[in-house]
Amino acid sequence: xxxxxxxxxxxxxxxxxxxxxxxxxxxxxxxxxxxxxxxxxxxxxxxxxxxxxxxxxxxxxxxxxxxxxxxxxxxxxxxxxxxxxxxxxxxxxxxxxxxxxxxxxxxxxxxxxxxxxxxxxxxxxxxxxxxxxxxxxxxxxxxxxxxxxxxxxxxxxxxxxxxxxxxxxxxxxxxxxxxxxxxxxxxxxxxxxxxxxxxxxxxxxxxxxxxxxxxxxxxxxxxxxxxxxxxxxxxxxxxxxxxxxxxxxxxxxxxxxxxxxxxxxxxxxxxxxxxxxxxxxxxxxxxxxxxxxxxxxxxxxxxxxxxxxxxxxxxxxxxxxxxxxxxxxxxxxxxxxxxxxxxxxxxxxxxxxxxxxxxxxxxxxxxxxxxxxxxxxxxxxxxxxxxxxxxxxxxxxxxxxxxxxxxxxxxxxxxxxxxxxxxxxxxxxxxxxxxxxxxxxxxxxxxxxxxxxxxxxxxxxxxxxxxxxxxxxxxxxxx
Numbered sequence: 001x002x003x004x005x006x007x008x009x010x011x012x013x014x015x016x017x018x019x020x021x022x023x024x025x026x027x028x029x030x031x032x033x034x035x036x037x038x039x040x041x042x043x044x045x046x047x048x049x050x051x052x053x054x055x056x057x058x059x060x061x062x063x064x065x066x067x068x069x070x071x072x073x074x075x076x077x078x079x080x081x082x083x084x085x086x087x088x089x090x091x092x093x094x095x096x097x098x099x100x101x102x103x104x105x106x107x108x109x110x111x112x113x114x115x116x117x118x119x120x121x122x123x124x125x126x127x128x129x130x131x132x133x134x135x136x137x138x139x140x141x142x143x144x145x146x147x148x149x150x151x152x153x154x155x156x157x158x159x160x161x162x163x164x165x166x167x168x169x170x171x172x173x174x175x176x177x178x179x180x181x182x183x184x185x186x187x188x189x190x191x192x193x194x195x196x197x198x199x200x201x202x203x204x205x206x207x208x209x210x211x212x213x214x215x216x217x218x219x220x221x222x223x224x225x226x227x228x229x230x231x232x233x234x235x236x237x238x239x240x241x242x243x244x245x246x247x248x249x250x251x252x253x254x255x256x257x258x259x260x261x262x263x264x265x266x267x268x269x270x271x272x273x274x275x276x277x278x279x280x281x282x283x284x285x286x287x288x289x290x291x292x293x294x295x296x297x298x299x300x301x302x303x304x305x306x307x308x309x310x311x312x313x314x315x316x317x318x319x320x321x322x323x324x325x326x327x328x329x330x331x332x333x334x335x336x337x338x339x340x341x342x343x344x345x346x347x348x349x350x351x352x353x354x355x356x357x358x359x360x361x362x363x364x365x366x367x368x369x370x371x372x373x374x375x376x377x378x379x380x381x382x383x384x385x386x387x388x389x390x391x392x393x394x395x396x397x398x399x400x401x402x403x404x405x406x407x408x409x410x411x412x413x414x415x416x417x418x419x420x421x422x423x424x425x426x427x428x429x430x431x432x433x434x435x436x437x438x439x440x441x442x443x444x445x446x447x448x449x450x451x452x453x454x455x456x457x458x459x460x461x462x463x464x465x466x467x468x469x470x471x472x473x474x475x476x477x478x479x
């Protein structure tokens with residue numbers, strides 16, 4: 001069973017890690033996609049800023065309504081291939097509004113340049129000639145269009161301006177989606193391959209805000225998966241622990257029942273002997289010892305029955321008014337002191353303490369459990385102190401001993417069902433770990449509380465607090 005559970009844990013953990021990995025990989029690619037979309041939007045803003053910068057320069061150069069007269073002349077060389085045999089020279093004449101001022105200059109153009117790119121390039125070349133590009137003007141426009149973004153403007157490098165090499169609109173400078181940055185090109189003189197790069201650091205917040213619902217859903221699914229896995233492991237662990245407790249309980253119960261059964265079997269064998277029955281004194285002693293063992297067996301089974309009934313919430317509290325001092329003295333008087341031990345009881349009660357309303361049988365059983373534990377987990381000379389304090393709200397019953405004590409790490413566990421300390425000096429001490437658990441359930445059924453103070457080697461003190469007013473009690477059954 002242990003090996004099967006271990007494999008279940010391993011497979012569940014691998015499946016959970018695989019699911020988290022797949023989810024993380026999906027989020028990573030989704031972040032890259034969002035970065036690509038966001039970078040395109042930023043590149044569009046830079047393009048708009050560059051168009052605005054060019055429009056301002058063109059207006060300042062008074063080229064808004066200029067007319068261009070383009071003349072083409074070609075040379076043909078039959079000894080060369082088709083690509084190199086044609087060399088076109090476009091002569092440009094600038095005609096002003098009154099058509100009296102003509103400016104002529106030449107531009108060497110690529111003959112394969114598309115017509116629309118030709119006109120755009122000529123327009124930029126003319127404006128650049130009369131009103132050259134300044135980066136500070138572009139910087140002010142970018143600051144207004146992209147507030148909060150960090151960027152810098154740098155000229156094209158030599159490898160970016162090689163003739164015939166296409167210049168991308170934008171490119172990524174970093175492949176890390178957690179620190180993305182891009183470069184956007186602005187060719188203010190495309191025919192001459194003159195331009196600048198705008199390097200922009202893309203903030204992560206807009207990307208994460210775009211993926212807000214996706215991140216939330218993914219995080220929710222991952223946490224749900226991990227919580228289910230943790231709950232599964234915890235449940236399996238509790239089942240394993242419960243199974244161990246059951247096995248220990250069965251072995252302990254067999255050990256506990258064996259002694260009175262064997263004793264009773266021996267007594268029956270003695271009574272079956274005719275000669276033994278003729279001895280009245282021996283017969284009387286055997287019968288007394290048999291009744292004593294039967295009482296012990298009945299008390300043990302009764303304690304087990306009460307514990308099971310308390311778990312099933314089937315035992316009702318039969319409340320009545322009684323004197324707590326008389327009940328304590330009665331329990332002390334009926335306490336069985338094992339052979340080889342000497343127990344000394346000291347009690348303290350407040351004067352004129354009124355009767356309390358509770359279930360006297362269960363309170364007596366709880367007190368009996370505390371006294372039995374004090375005797376069981378102490379040396380040969382046991383000193384037990386029982387102190388009762390009373391006020392208008394509650395009554396406190398404290399049982400102290402000079403026993404072996406309880407270690408700090410085990411003090412929170414001793415009230416659990418079937419729990420027994422692993423640091424007992426004598427492993428043969430009988431018990432099944434139900435006594436203190438039963439005490440706590442009985443006290444809590446009365447809407448009370450139980451606390452513990454202990455120090456190894458110096459004894460233990462357990463205090464039971466019960467409400468004195470009957471209207472404070474809200475339940476009539478063991479919870």
